[in-house]
Each structure stands twice: as structure tokens, then as C-alpha cells.
Amino acid sequence: MASLGHVTPQSMHFAEPLRLRSGAQLADYTLVYETYGTLNADKSNAVLVCHALNASHHVAGTYEGVPKSEGWWDNLVGPGKPLDTDRFFVIGINNPGSCFGSTGPMHANPATGKPYGADFPVVTVEDWVQAQALLLDRLGIRTLAAVMGGSLGGMQALSWSLQFPERVRHCIAIATAPNLSAQNIAFNEVARRAIVTDPDFHGGHYYEHGVVPKRGLRVARMIGHITYLSDDAMAEKFGRSLRAAELAYSTQEIEFQIESYLRYQGDKFSEYFDANTYLLITRALDYFDPARDHGGDLSRAMARARAKFLVVSFTTDWRFSPARSREIVKALLDNRRDVSYAEIDAPHGHDAFLLEDARYHAVVRAYYERIAREIEEGRDDE
């Protein structure tokens, strides 16, 4: 299927401070974003795609002259694809605190002139949604045909439906959860400890020391990868395959293919990802919990939502299992909301939301066709 072709990121500067959940604020800041397709005359076909931990505003298409620069959801977003850019105007925004262009820990703190580092304020899912809404205001987009995201992106989609119920017609939440379990938090905490206790972390001010806590980032990423893949997918892909014909009997050399894979993933990640961003984003995951302000009652929390929902989960996802998606569905049904739910039998674990799976993509395609019909019908009414 045709890709979007070359796309170009844009940036927008905000001089007004962003007031954060923590009580702190982000002085002035810049958001980097991309758009694909054309906003229609009545601005009714805008879809916001929210990114997860290590992704960005670069959702689809490629960068001219950069090989292998496909966006992270290029298989889902483009002309003729499930989210069809011939019909929808798609927006991807890099969240503040990230390390892909929007203001983050590696940028200068206006208060000191030095990089924020560990002084970058803690940001939450709600803060990101707030920032995204301000950018949409500037684009003149009042109402979203849909907000969509997977994993942490799905949390942002859910949060949109609660923070701005009147601005969201459809919320598509994929492979996500209404909050992290103790086990989810535990994995995040181990990853953070690996980073923070790396001597090259320097209390989060490593930029000034000309180093990067790569050891910690590698371990963090290796832990992450284990939770993204299903046990079965790992068994299928690597099993107990050895790298060499014979055992080397070594505690430090690579013996098994799975070790080689994890080390490679860790090394690659530590070359491009920022350690402070890793801390910030895992914390945003930990904090997300819309039921918290309602005594832990998700149904009461979701009562504010006005959107129609598509919730998708994957059978082998043990990071955010189908049971967690069903909690969201139940809370919506308790409020008599319009909700479609698909539990996709896929072997890939949490990673499935990024992969091309025929049944999964068919569900998303059908849902966007429904949205497109509603837009058409809405236009006919006028």
C-alpha cells in the first residue's frame, strides 16, 4: 500500500506557561508536530494520534533523504490505510518532556540558561493532553473526529475524553489500561533505578558532564522489551537457540540468541533516547489513574466522557492485558456510553498494537469508515 511519502515536521512556540498537575509550570515551550491529509472546510475530519513511550510526532510517512524513516504507525496511517489520510486530517504531536524535538530535559531551562536535566518538571498524561489541546486551538481545530493512541497513547486518548468531553467525537484506545498495576509500576521502577544509579547519570545533569547513562538506559530498555513481547512470541522467535554451535560456558559472553537480541535493542536505544525523558515518561505512566479522584471508581470517572469509544486489546498482551481493557469497557457501559470492543487473538504481546495484523487493522478500518460516514451525514444535514 502507498505510503504518505515525504512529510515535514513543524514546530509551534508557546510563550504562555503550561500549568502542570504538579503545581509547577513549564515556562515557555515549543511543540513539534506533523500533519497529514487535508483539513476539510468545516474542520470536522481532524484525528489526533497520541504517541507512547519511545515514539513521537512522526506517526507516518518518511523524511526525505533519510532511509528507514517510516513513522511509527506508518502501517496504519496513510492514503487508503485504516486511518485514511485521503479522508482524515491527521495530527501527531511530540509531548513536552520527550526527546524528539518538543521542549524537554535536554533543552535550556530559561531560569538558569543550562539544560533542565532532572529539573524538568514532572509531566502527566493530563498535562500532555492540555498541551495538545492548546496546539489544536492554534490550528483552529475545536472538535476532533477522533483521538487515538496505543499503550500510553491510549491513556492520552482516554484522558482527552475526560478533560475535553465536548471536543472528542470518538476515542480509540488500543492496548491500554485505566492505570498501571503494581507489577507495571515495579518494572518501571527497576528501569528507573538502573538509570538513576548509573554513575554517568550525575543526578540527572549528565549533559553538563558530557556523558550519557548508557548502562542504565540499556538495562531499562532490555526490561521494557521483555514486557512488550509475549512469552510465546519470544519462544517462537528465539526459543533456546544458541548463537554458536557449541556452548561457550561463559557467564558474560552471549550464548543464546535472545541475549543477543536484547543487548542489541538496549545498545540501539541508549544511542538515541534521553535518560531524563525515560524517567519522566515512565512516571507519567505510573501517575495516570483517572479513577483516583473518584475514590478508585472508574465508572464514576468515566461518567464525564461524551465520546463514542473503540477499545482494542490483544490476547497475549501481558503488559496491558485484555482484562484491563475490559475494565474500561465496563466503566463505559456502566455509563451507557456507545462502546465497541475488539479482543484480537494475536501472538505478539503488547507490541501487537504496532504491527500489521489483518483482523486488528480491519477493526480500525471499519471504525474509521463509520466515523467518515458520520462526518458525511453531518455535512449533509447542514
Place this chain on the structure above:
Amino acid sequence: MASLGHVTPQSMHFAEPLRLRSGAQLADYTLVYETYGTLNADKSNAVLVCHALNASHHVAGTYEGVPKSEGWWDNLVGPGKPLDTDRFFVIGINNPGSCFGSTGPMHANPATGKPYGADFPVVTVEDWVQAQALLLDRLGIRTLAAVMGGSLGGMQALSWSLQFPERVRHCIAIATAPNLSAQNIAFNEVARRAIVTDPDFHGGHYYEHGVVPKRGLRVARMIGHITYLSDDAMAEKFGRSLRAAELAYSTQEIEFQIESYLRYQGDKFSEYFDANTYLLITRALDYFDPARDHGGDLSRAMARARAKFLVVSFTTDWRFSPARSREIVKALLDNRRDVSYAEIDAPHGHDAFLLEDARYHAVVRAYYERIAREIEEGRDDE
């Protein structure tokens, strides 16, 4: 129930080298062990209890003058307990490579006079079983009424039934697996990378630098703890409980109780456990795979076994799930071996094998009563 009371470790020196699977050998070495109960006249009531990753020869009882010094399986082993020391002579042996008294990486390498460190030879489950057998030879014990272990200890029990089929009457393998899955190896590898990349590791020769790679050990232990507990047990015990009444909005301070628990476990472990031992023992886990020499066919591998078996698994154990125990049971049944299998519905995950659970202990008790009857009947025959 009464405990064994005070127990005393003993040690035995071996001047003959231990030939290892890797082709290397351990020059001369010492094994530390404990025994409880009395060996009967025909030496038919001996039970060997094999230890897992961070345990030792100190299976039951306490050390005089040392508070909280109960052995790691004190709830299961003692007078009147499921493994009744009034009827059985129980032996616990610290495996070579461990850090609780038997020759290990912190002891002097006779070739250099300096601590072995990373030069301690790689040891396998089979090597440990070999060493245990040599110690039993010296105690004059030819045949074991039973060999029992949980987790990595269960692998040793299985290995006994294959290496010395004629010396084992009963094999009790609890919460174990016929080999590690790719996911199991992946967790081990992340833990090892955390240790090896700690700057205080010094290539495994940290003793000479007067430091310990505590950062890596902490992270390794935190990862381990996540895999020992079930998701449900963590949710039950910690959930999303906060340490303080209000969120601190910090990436590095403790917010959630689960973080506090994991950090505490990591800190405690890093105070007493040896990093080189951690590498060695996780590698022994990775390598264990009796089917490997039989083209991956576990049934063919288990054909050598002559013992009767009790296999026990726990429903919420996701480290070594019931499915892995069922593989062992199937391989035994394929060979028409006498095997009892209990799948205990317990909420605690892998840790369940160390905990006091009425149904689990009843199964083990009943099985030892059967063994005791067989010993009685054998004696009557003579």
C-alpha cells in the same frame, strides 16, 4: 509446630578435582552442609534437599545466638513437619560457586592465590549433582529415599534422577521446569547485564578493589522479585498504594509502596549476596536442559529415570508455570514412570514453594508418609 532447634553446619574438604561439564575442573574444594535427624541402620531414610538461587545448605532449624536464623524451608522440614526429621535423615548441601560457605568465587584460586572472581569455572546443575553425590559417598549414603527441591532445586532433583537413576528412590520436583524459556533467560540476562556493567564490577575482580557492584545487584534482585511474585499477589499486597498521603510528583523519590518494597529487597540482597555467584547461578539455570542431548525430546531424556516422582506446581507461578511442570509429567508418563502431580491453586506466584500453604504441605506430607511406609515395608522384608 516445633522447630528443629539449633543446628550446626559442617564442612567437608575434597582434595580430588571436580571435573565439570565445561571441561574445566575445580581443583580442590570444600562443601558446607547440614544434616537433621538420624540416619537409620540400613541408611534407607536419607533425603537430600537441594537449594535454589539465593538459598543454602541451611534448610531448617536456627543458629544458636542468631535471631531470625530459620532455615529457608523451616516451615516444611522439622520434627512432625511434612518432611519429618523424626523419621528422615535430611541433608542440605551448599553448592560450589555459591556464596554461603562452599568454595566459590570469593575464595582463593589455588593457581593464583587471589580470589577466583570471574575466573571461577562455570558450574552446571549436573556439576552440582556430581558434587552432592561425592559428599553422600563420604557419608556412606548410597541410596536416597528422596531428593527434593523447588525451582532451581527442583532441576537438581530432576538431574539426580537422570545422572544417578539407581541412587534415587523418589524425586520431588516443585515449582520447576525442564529448562528455561526464552523469557526466563531474558530476565536472567538483564540481571547479569546490570551487574556486569556496574563500574564496581571490575570484570569480576571487585574483591581486589575493595568494592562490590551493589548497584547491579540491587537491580538484579528487583527484577528477580518481580518474577517471583504473581501479578495478583502484588496487586493484593501493594496495589497502587502510595507511601505518602499526597503525590510528590518526583521521578526519583518513592511514591508507591511497591517501589519501597523493591528498593528494600534490592538493598538487603546487595549487602549479602555475591555478584559473581549471581552470574554463575543464573547461568546454571540457563544451561539446564536435559532434553538437549536427546534432540530436544524430554521423553527420551527422562527414559533413564528409575525413581518415582512427585511433581508440584502453583497456578499463579508465571516464572515456572504449571504448563512447564506438565511437560515433565508428560515425559515421565511417556516412559510409564510412577508420577504424582499436584497443581496447587495458590495466589503467591513462584514464591509459593517457600510458603506455608495447607494444601501444598498436605500433598508433600502425604507423599513422605508413603515413602516412610515403603521404608518400613522394605525393612520388614529383610
